[in-house]
Amino acid sequence: MSGLILDNLHKAFGPEKVLDGVSLTVEQGQLAVLLGPSGCGKSTLLRLVAGLEEPDAGSISLGGVDLAGLAPKARDVAMVFQSYALYPHLDVFGNLAFPLRMARRPKQEIKDKVGRAARLLGIEALLNKKPGQLSGGQRQRVAIGRAIVRSPRLFLFDEPLSNLDAQLRGEMRLELAALHRELGTTMLYVTHDQTEALTLGQVIAVLHQGRVQQVGGPREIYQRPANRFVAGFLGFPPMNFFAGEVADGWFVCPEPSLRLPVEGATPGPAVLGLRPEELAPGEGPLRGRLELVERVGGQSVLHLRAGAARFTATAPADFGAQAGAEISLDPAQARPHLFRDDQRIN
Numbered sequence: 539m540s541g542l543i544l545d546n547l548h549k550a551f552g553p554e555k556v557l558d559g560v561s562l563t564v565e566q567g568q569l570a571v572l573l574g575p576s577g578c579g580k581s582t583l584l585r586l587v588a589g590l591e592e593p594d595a596g597s598i599s600l601g602g603v604d605l606a607g608l609a610p611k612a613r614d615v616a617m618v619f620q621s622y623a624l625y626p627h628l629d630v631f632g633n634l635a636f637p638l639r640m641a642r643r644p645k646q647e648i649k650d651k652v653g654r655a656a657r658l659l660g661i662e663a664l665l666n667k668k669p670g671q672l673s674g675g676q677r678q679r680v681a682i683g684r685a686i687v688r689s690p691r692l693f694l695f696d697e698p699l700s701n702l703d704a705q706l707r708g709e710m711r712l713e714l715a716a717l718h719r720e721l722g723t724t725m726l727y728v729t730h731d732q733t734e735a736l737t738l739g740q741v742i743a744v745l746h747q748g749r750v751q752q753v754g755g756p757r758e759i760y761q762r763p764a765n766r767f768v769a770g771f772l773g774f775p776p777m778n779f780f781a782g783e784v785a786d787g788w789f790v791c792p793e794p795s796l797r798l799p800v801e802g803a804t805p806g807p808a809v810l811g812l813r814p815e816e817l818a819p820g821e822g823p824l825r826g827r828l829e830l831v832e833r834v835g836g837q838s839v840l841h842l843r844a845g846a847a848r849f850t851a852t853a854p855a856d857f858g859a860q861a862g863a864e865i866s867l868d869p870a871q872a873r874p875h876l877f878r879d880d881q882r883i884n
Protein backbone atom coordinates (compact mmCIF):
# COMPACT_ATOMS: atom_id res chain seq x y z
CA MET A 539 0.00 0.00 0.00
CA SER A 540 1.24 3.49 -0.73
CA GLY A 541 2.38 5.78 2.06
CA LEU A 542 2.41 9.56 1.98
CA ILE A 543 2.67 11.30 -1.38
CA LEU A 544 3.19 15.06 -1.60
CA ASP A 545 2.85 16.32 -5.13
CA ASN A 546 3.99 19.79 -6.20
CA LEU A 547 2.78 21.62 -3.09
CA HIS A 548 2.67 25.41 -3.17
CA LYS A 549 1.88 27.69 -0.26
CA ALA A 550 2.32 31.44 0.11
CA PHE A 551 1.49 33.80 2.96
CA GLY A 552 0.85 37.13 1.25
CA PRO A 553 3.79 37.82 -1.03
CA GLU A 554 6.01 35.25 0.72
CA LYS A 555 6.30 31.94 -1.11
CA VAL A 556 6.89 29.48 1.69
CA LEU A 557 6.56 26.25 -0.30
CA ASP A 558 7.46 26.43 -3.95
CA GLY A 559 6.64 23.11 -5.58
CA VAL A 560 7.45 20.48 -2.96
CA SER A 561 7.15 16.83 -3.97
CA LEU A 562 8.08 13.93 -1.74
CA THR A 563 7.09 10.28 -1.41
CA VAL A 564 7.34 8.53 1.95
CA GLU A 565 6.90 4.79 1.62
CA GLN A 566 4.44 3.00 3.87
CA GLY A 567 6.22 2.28 7.19
CA GLN A 568 9.17 4.53 6.44
CA LEU A 569 10.66 7.16 8.77
CA ALA A 570 11.37 10.20 6.63
CA VAL A 571 13.08 13.32 7.93
CA LEU A 572 12.53 16.78 6.53
CA LEU A 573 15.70 18.72 7.28
CA GLY A 574 16.24 22.42 6.76
CA PRO A 575 17.21 25.70 8.37
CA SER A 576 14.80 27.76 10.42
CA GLY A 577 12.14 29.40 8.28
CA CYS A 578 12.47 27.11 5.26
CA GLY A 579 8.84 26.01 5.49
CA LYS A 580 9.10 22.73 7.41
CA SER A 581 6.31 23.42 9.89
CA THR A 582 4.10 24.78 7.14
CA LEU A 583 4.51 21.53 5.24
CA LEU A 584 3.52 19.46 8.29
CA ARG A 585 0.51 21.70 8.89
CA LEU A 586 -0.64 21.08 5.32
CA VAL A 587 -0.40 17.33 5.82
CA ALA A 588 -2.25 17.56 9.15
CA GLY A 589 -4.98 19.64 7.55
CA LEU A 590 -4.33 22.73 9.70
CA GLU A 591 -3.69 24.72 6.50
CA GLU A 592 -4.76 24.18 2.90
CA PRO A 593 -2.22 24.26 0.05
CA ASP A 594 -2.58 26.90 -2.70
CA ALA A 595 -1.81 24.18 -5.25
CA GLY A 596 -0.68 20.57 -5.31
CA SER A 597 -2.00 17.44 -3.65
CA ILE A 598 -1.42 15.22 -0.63
CA SER A 599 -2.44 11.60 -0.49
CA LEU A 600 -2.11 9.05 2.30
CA GLY A 601 -2.62 5.34 1.78
CA GLY A 602 -4.04 6.08 -1.65
CA VAL A 603 -6.61 8.57 -0.32
CA ASP A 604 -6.53 12.20 -1.47
CA LEU A 605 -6.60 14.36 1.68
CA ALA A 606 -7.86 17.53 -0.02
CA GLY A 607 -10.76 19.02 1.88
CA LEU A 608 -10.63 16.37 4.65
CA ALA A 609 -10.84 17.86 8.16
CA PRO A 610 -7.81 17.24 10.41
CA LYS A 611 -9.80 14.74 12.49
CA ALA A 612 -10.70 12.70 9.41
CA ARG A 613 -7.09 12.34 8.22
CA ASP A 614 -5.92 9.59 10.58
CA VAL A 615 -2.76 11.58 11.27
CA ALA A 616 -1.24 12.38 14.69
CA MET A 617 1.09 15.32 15.24
CA VAL A 618 3.64 15.81 18.02
CA PHE A 619 4.79 19.38 18.63
CA GLN A 620 7.96 20.87 20.09
CA SER A 621 5.81 22.58 22.72
CA TYR A 622 4.21 19.27 23.87
CA ALA A 623 0.74 20.91 23.93
CA LEU A 624 -0.45 18.88 26.93
CA TYR A 625 -3.63 19.69 28.88
CA PRO A 626 -2.32 21.08 32.19
CA HIS A 627 -5.44 20.26 34.22
CA LEU A 628 -5.47 16.57 33.19
CA ASP A 629 -3.10 14.00 34.66
CA VAL A 630 -0.92 11.86 32.41
CA PHE A 631 -3.59 9.17 32.11
CA GLY A 632 -6.14 11.83 31.15
CA ASN A 633 -3.80 13.34 28.57
CA LEU A 634 -3.09 9.95 27.01
CA ALA A 635 -6.75 8.98 27.07
CA PHE A 636 -7.99 12.29 25.66
CA PRO A 637 -8.02 11.43 21.93
CA LEU A 638 -9.72 8.10 22.65
CA ARG A 639 -12.37 9.70 24.87
CA MET A 640 -13.03 12.26 22.14
CA ALA A 641 -13.54 9.34 19.76
CA ARG A 642 -15.93 7.78 22.34
CA ARG A 643 -13.97 4.54 22.60
CA PRO A 644 -15.08 2.00 25.25
CA LYS A 645 -13.54 2.32 28.72
CA GLN A 646 -11.65 -0.97 28.63
CA GLU A 647 -10.12 -0.20 25.25
CA ILE A 648 -8.95 3.19 26.56
CA LYS A 649 -7.37 1.54 29.58
CA ASP A 650 -5.60 -1.05 27.44
CA LYS A 651 -4.30 1.42 24.86
CA VAL A 652 -3.12 3.95 27.43
CA GLY A 653 -1.43 1.14 29.36
CA ARG A 654 0.35 -0.10 26.27
CA ALA A 655 1.55 3.38 25.24
CA ALA A 656 2.74 4.11 28.79
CA ARG A 657 4.69 0.83 28.84
CA LEU A 658 6.24 1.51 25.44
CA LEU A 659 7.42 4.91 26.62
CA GLY A 660 8.37 3.95 30.18
CA ILE A 661 5.97 6.39 31.82
CA GLU A 662 3.70 3.95 33.71
CA ALA A 663 4.78 5.40 37.05
CA LEU A 664 3.69 8.89 35.99
CA LEU A 665 0.07 8.19 35.07
CA ASN A 666 -1.34 10.08 38.07
CA LYS A 667 0.88 13.15 37.74
CA LYS A 668 -0.04 16.46 36.16
CA PRO A 669 2.14 17.86 33.33
CA GLY A 670 3.39 20.60 35.69
CA GLN A 671 5.02 17.94 37.85
CA LEU A 672 7.01 16.42 34.96
CA SER A 673 10.42 17.14 33.44
CA GLY A 674 10.68 18.22 29.80
CA GLY A 675 11.67 14.75 28.68
CA GLN A 676 8.74 13.17 30.52
CA ARG A 677 6.32 15.69 29.04
CA GLN A 678 7.56 14.94 25.55
CA ARG A 679 7.05 11.22 26.20
CA VAL A 680 3.45 11.94 27.21
CA ALA A 681 2.94 13.99 24.04
CA ILE A 682 4.28 11.10 21.95
CA GLY A 683 2.11 8.66 23.91
CA ARG A 684 -0.97 10.73 23.17
CA ALA A 685 -0.17 10.37 19.46
CA ILE A 686 0.45 6.62 19.75
CA VAL A 687 -2.84 5.69 21.44
CA ARG A 688 -4.79 6.60 18.34
CA SER A 689 -2.82 4.14 16.17
CA PRO A 690 -2.79 6.68 13.35
CA ARG A 691 -1.77 5.86 9.82
CA LEU A 692 0.89 8.60 9.94
CA PHE A 693 2.89 10.39 12.64
CA LEU A 694 4.03 13.96 12.11
CA PHE A 695 6.80 15.18 14.41
CA ASP A 696 7.58 18.91 14.50
CA GLU A 697 11.00 19.31 16.14
CA PRO A 698 9.83 17.25 19.12
CA LEU A 699 13.21 17.17 20.85
CA SER A 700 14.42 20.74 20.51
CA ASN A 701 13.38 21.78 24.03
CA LEU A 702 15.42 19.01 25.64
CA ASP A 703 19.07 19.15 26.75
CA ALA A 704 21.68 17.53 24.53
CA GLN A 705 22.02 14.28 26.48
CA LEU A 706 18.30 13.69 26.73
CA ARG A 707 17.93 14.54 23.06
CA GLY A 708 20.40 11.79 22.23
CA GLU A 709 18.52 9.27 24.37
CA MET A 710 15.12 10.24 22.96
CA ARG A 711 16.49 9.90 19.43
CA LEU A 712 17.31 6.27 20.11
CA GLU A 713 13.91 5.74 21.73
CA LEU A 714 12.09 7.23 18.78
CA ALA A 715 14.00 5.00 16.38
CA ALA A 716 13.10 1.98 18.54
CA LEU A 717 9.48 3.12 18.70
CA HIS A 718 9.36 3.34 14.93
CA ARG A 719 10.71 -0.19 14.62
CA GLU A 720 8.14 -1.39 17.14
CA LEU A 721 5.12 0.35 15.60
CA GLY A 722 6.09 0.22 11.93
CA THR A 723 3.98 3.30 11.25
CA THR A 724 4.90 5.84 8.57
CA MET A 725 6.56 8.89 10.14
CA LEU A 726 7.44 12.33 8.83
CA TYR A 727 9.86 14.04 11.19
CA VAL A 728 10.86 17.68 10.87
CA THR A 729 14.10 19.08 12.26
CA HIS A 730 16.84 21.64 11.65
CA ASP A 731 19.30 19.37 13.49
CA GLN A 732 21.52 17.42 11.10
CA THR A 733 22.55 14.86 13.73
CA GLU A 734 18.92 14.05 14.40
CA ALA A 735 18.24 13.77 10.68
CA LEU A 736 21.26 11.59 9.92
CA THR A 737 20.69 9.22 12.83
CA LEU A 738 16.89 8.90 12.59
CA GLY A 739 16.05 9.21 8.92
CA GLN A 740 15.77 6.22 6.63
CA VAL A 741 15.25 8.83 3.98
CA ILE A 742 16.05 12.54 4.32
CA ALA A 743 14.63 15.41 2.30
CA VAL A 744 16.63 18.63 2.56
CA LEU A 745 14.41 21.69 2.28
CA HIS A 746 15.68 25.20 1.54
CA GLN A 747 13.81 28.28 0.37
CA GLY A 748 10.61 26.29 -0.04
CA ARG A 749 12.13 23.67 -2.35
CA VAL A 750 13.40 20.15 -1.86
CA GLN A 751 17.13 20.28 -2.57
CA GLN A 752 17.85 16.56 -2.36
CA VAL A 753 16.19 13.35 -1.22
CA GLY A 754 18.27 10.36 -0.22
CA GLY A 755 19.54 8.06 2.48
CA PRO A 756 21.75 9.59 5.19
CA ARG A 757 24.96 8.27 3.70
CA GLU A 758 24.12 9.39 0.18
CA ILE A 759 23.22 12.89 1.27
CA TYR A 760 26.43 13.26 3.22
CA GLN A 761 28.75 11.62 0.71
CA ARG A 762 27.23 12.89 -2.54
CA PRO A 763 25.49 16.21 -1.84
CA ALA A 764 23.61 17.29 -4.95
CA ASN A 765 24.38 20.98 -4.60
CA ARG A 766 26.36 23.48 -2.60
CA PHE A 767 23.57 24.16 -0.14
CA VAL A 768 23.29 20.51 0.91
CA ALA A 769 27.08 20.18 0.94
CA GLY A 770 27.47 23.14 3.28
CA PHE A 771 24.46 22.40 5.48
CA LEU A 772 25.46 18.87 6.47
CA GLY A 773 28.67 18.26 8.35
CA PHE A 774 30.50 19.87 11.22
CA PRO A 775 32.75 21.75 10.85
CA PRO A 776 31.14 22.65 7.53
CA MET A 777 32.68 21.62 4.22
CA ASN A 778 35.50 23.81 2.87
CA PHE A 779 34.95 25.41 -0.52
CA PHE A 780 37.78 26.49 -2.81
CA ALA A 781 37.20 28.43 -6.04
CA GLY A 782 39.31 27.34 -9.01
CA GLU A 783 39.30 25.79 -12.45
CA VAL A 784 38.93 22.33 -13.94
CA ALA A 785 41.35 21.65 -16.82
CA ASP A 786 42.73 18.42 -18.34
CA GLY A 787 41.39 16.22 -15.52
CA TRP A 788 42.78 18.45 -12.75
CA PHE A 789 41.25 20.94 -10.38
CA VAL A 790 43.58 23.86 -9.91
CA CYS A 791 43.16 26.46 -7.20
CA PRO A 792 45.43 29.51 -6.74
CA GLU A 793 44.67 30.16 -3.08
CA PRO A 794 45.39 27.99 -1.18
CA SER A 795 47.72 26.60 -3.81
CA LEU A 796 46.19 23.25 -4.68
CA ARG A 797 46.15 20.79 -7.59
CA LEU A 798 43.99 17.67 -7.39
CA PRO A 799 43.12 15.04 -9.98
CA VAL A 800 39.38 15.01 -10.64
CA GLU A 801 37.44 12.66 -12.82
CA GLY A 802 34.37 13.20 -14.90
CA ALA A 803 34.13 16.99 -14.64
CA THR A 804 33.99 19.15 -17.75
CA PRO A 805 36.59 21.95 -18.02
CA GLY A 806 35.74 25.41 -16.71
CA PRO A 807 35.46 27.35 -13.48
CA ALA A 808 34.39 25.25 -10.50
CA VAL A 809 34.22 25.18 -6.73
CA LEU A 810 35.89 22.29 -4.92
CA GLY A 811 34.43 21.05 -1.64
CA LEU A 812 36.57 19.11 0.84
CA ARG A 813 35.34 17.87 4.21
CA PRO A 814 37.50 19.05 7.13
CA GLU A 815 37.55 15.59 8.69
CA GLU A 816 39.10 14.18 5.52
CA LEU A 817 41.98 16.65 5.64
CA ALA A 818 44.67 15.16 7.83
CA PRO A 819 47.74 17.09 8.96
CA GLY A 820 50.87 15.45 7.55
CA GLU A 821 53.06 15.63 4.49
CA GLY A 822 50.93 17.15 1.75
CA PRO A 823 50.64 19.94 -0.76
CA LEU A 824 47.90 21.92 1.00
CA ARG A 825 49.56 24.48 3.26
CA GLY A 826 48.09 26.96 5.68
CA ARG A 827 48.85 29.00 8.76
CA LEU A 828 47.08 27.95 11.95
CA GLU A 829 44.92 30.78 13.23
CA LEU A 830 43.16 28.92 16.00
CA VAL A 831 43.00 25.44 17.46
CA GLU A 832 39.57 24.68 18.87
CA ARG A 833 39.42 21.69 21.21
CA VAL A 834 36.06 20.02 20.75
CA GLY A 835 35.79 16.92 22.91
CA GLY A 836 37.61 14.09 21.18
CA GLN A 837 39.11 16.20 18.41
CA SER A 838 40.77 19.48 17.55
CA VAL A 839 39.33 21.74 14.88
CA LEU A 840 42.13 23.57 13.07
CA HIS A 841 41.27 26.97 11.63
CA LEU A 842 43.70 27.73 8.83
CA ARG A 843 44.47 30.57 6.50
CA ALA A 844 46.30 30.71 3.17
CA GLY A 845 46.38 34.22 1.72
CA ALA A 846 42.80 35.44 1.81
CA ALA A 847 41.35 31.91 1.92
CA ARG A 848 40.22 30.38 5.21
CA PHE A 849 39.51 26.71 5.77
CA THR A 850 39.31 24.11 8.51
CA ALA A 851 40.68 20.64 9.16
CA THR A 852 40.39 18.24 12.07
CA ALA A 853 43.11 16.55 14.09
CA PRO A 854 43.31 14.37 17.21
CA ALA A 855 42.53 16.05 20.55
CA ASP A 856 46.22 16.05 21.54
CA PHE A 857 47.39 17.74 18.32
CA GLY A 858 50.36 19.80 19.45
CA ALA A 859 50.81 22.71 17.01
CA GLN A 860 49.93 26.20 18.22
CA ALA A 861 48.36 29.18 16.49
CA GLY A 862 50.87 30.81 14.14
CA ALA A 863 52.43 27.53 12.96
CA GLU A 864 52.60 26.67 9.25
CA ILE A 865 51.21 23.22 8.65
CA SER A 866 50.79 20.88 5.71
CA LEU A 867 47.72 18.85 4.98
CA ASP A 868 47.20 15.87 2.76
CA PRO A 869 44.04 16.11 0.64
CA ALA A 870 44.88 12.88 -1.23
CA GLN A 871 42.47 10.80 0.88
CA ALA A 872 39.67 13.36 0.75
CA ARG A 873 36.68 12.82 -1.51
CA PRO A 874 36.51 15.81 -3.89
CA HIS A 875 33.09 17.41 -4.38
CA LEU A 876 32.92 19.67 -7.43
CA PHE A 877 30.27 22.30 -8.05
CA ARG A 878 29.47 24.67 -10.88
CA ASP A 879 26.64 27.17 -10.62
CA ASP A 880 26.08 25.59 -7.18
CA GLN A 881 25.21 22.18 -8.71
CA ARG A 882 27.33 19.05 -8.35
CA ILE A 883 29.32 18.22 -11.50
CA ASN A 884 31.33 15.12 -10.52
Ligand SMILES: Nc1ncnc2c1ncn2[C@@H]1O[C@H](COP(=O)(O)OP(=O)(O)OP(=O)(O)O)[C@@H](O)[C@H]1O
Pocket residue numbers: 551554556574575576577578579580581582583730
Ligand atom coordinates in the same frame (compact mmCIF):
# COMPACT_ATOMS: atom_id res chain seq x y z
N1 LIG B 1 0.18 31.62 9.29
C1 LIG B 1 1.20 32.30 8.75
N2 LIG B 1 1.05 33.55 8.31
C2 LIG B 1 2.07 34.23 7.76
N3 LIG B 1 3.30 33.76 7.60
C3 LIG B 1 3.55 32.52 8.02
C4 LIG B 1 2.51 31.72 8.62
N4 LIG B 1 3.05 30.51 8.93
C5 LIG B 1 4.35 30.57 8.56
N5 LIG B 1 4.66 31.75 8.00
C6 LIG B 1 5.97 32.14 7.43
O1 LIG B 1 6.42 31.10 6.61
C7 LIG B 1 7.83 30.91 6.72
C8 LIG B 1 8.14 29.46 7.03
O2 LIG B 1 7.66 29.15 8.31
P1 LIG B 1 7.73 27.68 8.91
O3 LIG B 1 7.27 27.77 10.33
O4 LIG B 1 7.07 26.74 8.01
O5 LIG B 1 9.29 27.42 8.87
P2 LIG B 1 10.17 26.33 9.61
O6 LIG B 1 11.09 25.81 8.59
O7 LIG B 1 9.30 25.38 10.32
O8 LIG B 1 10.96 27.20 10.64
P3 LIG B 1 11.30 26.93 12.18
O9 LIG B 1 12.28 25.83 12.20
O10 LIG B 1 11.88 28.26 12.60
O11 LIG B 1 9.99 26.63 12.83
C9 LIG B 1 8.28 31.90 7.78
O12 LIG B 1 8.86 33.00 7.13
C10 LIG B 1 7.02 32.27 8.50
O13 LIG B 1 7.11 33.58 8.98
